[in-house]
Amino acid sequence: MERFLTVDEVQDAHKEPFVLTGYRPPHRPWRYYLMSIFSLHNETLNVWTHLIPCIYVLYMLNTYCDEVDYTDGVSGKLFLFYGISAFAIHFLSACAHLLCSRSVASHRIAFIFDYMGIAFYTFSASLSSGYFSSKPSFAYAVRPWFPWVALLFNCLYMVASAHSHVRYSRGDPKRALIQVCSFGSMYLSGMLPIIHRILSDAYNGSVDDVTWMHVRHILFLVIGGFFHASEVPQRFLPGMCDVIGHGHQIFHVFTAAMALTQMQAIFADLQNRGHLDLVLLQSNHSFNNGSKNHSRKPLLQQLVHPCCHAASVEGYSDHSCMLFCSCSLATGSLAGRPFLPEAPFTKGLTTMERFLTVDEVPDAHKEPFVLTGYRPPHRPWRYYLMSIFSLHNETLNVWTHLVTCIYVLYMLNTYCDEVDYTDGVSGKLFIFYGIRNFTLHFLSSCAHLLCSRSVAASHIAFSFDYMGIAYYLFNGSLSQCYISSEPSFAYAVHPWYPWMAILFSCLYLVASAHSHVRYRMGDPKRALIQVCSFSTTYLLGTLPLIHRILSDVYNESVDDVTWMHVRHILLLVISGFFYASETPQRYFPGMCDVIGHGHQIFHVVGSASLLTQMQAIFADLQNRRHLDLVRPTELSITTYYVVLLVTYGLIAFVFVRKALSIK
Structure with missing residues (x-):
């Protein structure tokens, strides 16, 4: 087989802690590194665990375009930008891991663009969370300054991460500390709307499925971050997880699951029309302009909130409609008002393709601790x-x-x-x-x-x-x-x-x-x-x-191939543990139904x-x-x-x- 290098044969910038083999040789033609996507080295799974989510993000955007017009209004544009950022973070990371081995300079440049993708994704997620998934009280409180704070934290993260990548070698505690602290601050600032929503729903006893999806995507990121920062399991099994199973690969899997779950949750919020209770950027701009004959209708009328429907029935103008909306939202006087069924935005936007819960399927189809996501029986093949x-x-x-x-x-x-x-x-x-x-x-x-x-x-x-x-x-x-x-x-x-x-x-x-x-x-x-x-x-x-x-x-004649046999036996034992113990869904019933349950890990x-x-x-x-x-x-x-x-x-x-x- 094509020979890859050991850790002693590569430059310090390319060395991964506790990863001893599987390094690609430097200074080869670019074509060599592009074609290495089909070889089995220590970056192969890092590339594929991001390329596959890239394709899936495009598929999800194509699916959702039947129900969301990406060019009509602020809501569609924000969701499209979020989808583009989800594609960008995975694509740039895949390219970084694919091309980083050519030289020290290419390694640094590739990962600077990787950090750019992370910053862009987190900023888009912050805006989407703030204007789709937050509580109205939070959106009203932070609307003037929240996007600018998110932008500031994202730029600071990119500067800090790029500087630490150039300044310190891989495995240096200072580099890890800078990257973890800068990312943690950036992510926390962007997730404030979600954290406020989760705490509010928990306090009011009104936690729904979409809120659980937000909890799940945060947990996925925390678990992925643990594997990335702790360098587990390769820290305890050096040389045994070089090609398959080291912590960075597990980190990629969990972060991809996080991004896809968050995208699904934000789309569900868009479907549930919770954002209609929030003052979005364009509606504020239109109201302040005060132009009655503006060629573009105010956003709240585009979205056809029930309060606008009630106001229009009573003969109010566009601006009066918006005032009526604001007063009604503040007093809570719209409880129980129906949505306008013939609204162009809501046409076809009832629910995503509905799957069944565990109570709606035959016993033979039920998975223990998996509560949702079952396909209905007796459909055509x-x-x-x-x-x-x-x-x-x-x-x-x-x-x-x-x-x-x-x-x-x-x-x-x-x-x-x-x-x-x-x-x-x-x-x-x-x-x-x-x-x-x-x-x-x-x-x-x-x-x-x-x-x-x-x-x-x-x-x-x-x-x-x-x-x-x-x-x-x-x-x-x-x-x-x-x-x-x-x-x-x-x-x-x-x-x-x-x-x-x-x-x-x-x-x-x-x-x-x-x-x-x-x-x-x-x-x-x-x-x-x-x-x-x-x-x-x-x-x-x-x-x-x-x-x-x-x-x-x-x-005392154990060679590399014998260690490979040991590794595949250990991997099978680990997979059997997840299959037999039904972990992690046993401890998080309903939270790992679609992504992350034990049979998938198995x-x-x-x-x-x-x-x-x-x-x-x-x-x-x-x-x-x-x-x-x-x-x-x-x-x-x-x-x-x-x-x-x-x-x-x-x-x-x-x-x-x-x-x-x-x-």
Whole structure:
């Protein structure tokens, strides 16, 4: 594979604390760094965790344009500016991480533009929060000076961050202190409207779903900031999280979740028309002008607040209408007045596509501690296929596997230059391993995409999902035994090991499919059966690696590839913890429904484990480790797969019939 550098081979400006490998060499052509987006180094995930939100922000803006006219009035323009800033922060950050390794100068320039994107986003978020999401009392109190204070804090943040980046090296406490303090002050000043709203709603006992969305996006940023500032987990596992899993990548994931959640919350406030109770900039300007024959109508009339409707019915002029609005808002005399149904701004602006709550779906579809975001059942199949572009509680479960599918195909295409997949047993085993990696992620994404149509569809979809997992366990067992194990282990287990792997794989499929049909989601028996059957099968498949790791430790011959095997086992254990413990939604029910619940984290960490395992097996193949091992014949491999697939077909037939018989 293409060789990347260690921490001792790069300049100080490029060094990440506790990240020891995976650095790209400097002074290459710009094309090299642009194409490195498709290589696996220590900045790859930093780039992709911002490029994907970029695309999603554009999709959200395109979706919302059906309900918001971005060119008509202050409200539409403010929301459009917020969307542009959300795109800009992710795009500039992705570019910074992609191009920073060319030289010290390019590193500094790239991150100065990154800080500019952060400042621009925070300023746009401050204005949107102040004029869409705040309480009327707060908006009236701060309206004259709030935008200027936000602008001042944003400029100070950019100056402080750019100066600290140029002046101090990465990991210097002064640099961290300056950046944390300047960002904290800027973010706090911008979030004052939201903090005031949350405290007011909590005090009055009127916290609604949108307020919880604002709480959620603040928590996402705090959690992301913790990983960024504390440099966890690489601080405790130096060298083990260099490419996948270090704190800056986790920080990117949480901040992207924060920006998307905040965008959704602000749009919900725009839909709920809470901003109609606020005095916006243009309405104040129009009123002060005092021109009765102004060609552009006052904003409050454009937005058709009920008070304007009441005033217009009684024959008031535009300016009298605005005075009537202000007096009515102050006295609270508009309670219960209806909105004007034929208003052009409110046409089509009733609600976003409505998903269901946990009380409205069948028991088979309920996720423990996930209270909202369920898709309605019994819709056409096209609805569920197109829901891949909607934001519900299965969206990230689908995309976290689809993206991995694409990356597996890219890795297989890259490795084919060095491995002949048709020549010899080892090449065939590796291509089968790659196919099972693709199959696992593809079947899982299809299961999460289509499972909501009916109870039978849920059972059938996840039966095929378990088949993909069982197929992964079998192929992983063979690859690890005949490519990555110690020669003594391979010779000892060769006659019976593949057949044991087939048996345990089929038993796992039967146990998991049965528990899915027999017990509902959240039942301890179901979780116990699935965890025990998977753990037993995975332990059998990992025996060659456990023997190798213990032998290398005993002989003091642990190399980088052995550490990669350790890493992928640890990643799978971590993913299993999030799956089995239902964390964090267990402690924040309803707050992680769409973004951040345990099954999504399980997908992300599990995918990282499988990609690391694939990279480790390929490294063993490159090191010609398999030449010292006993290997099965091609006829034996064909026999294994024929027996396995026929057995899978029979098991699937039984459980599909059982699922279809459920009413």
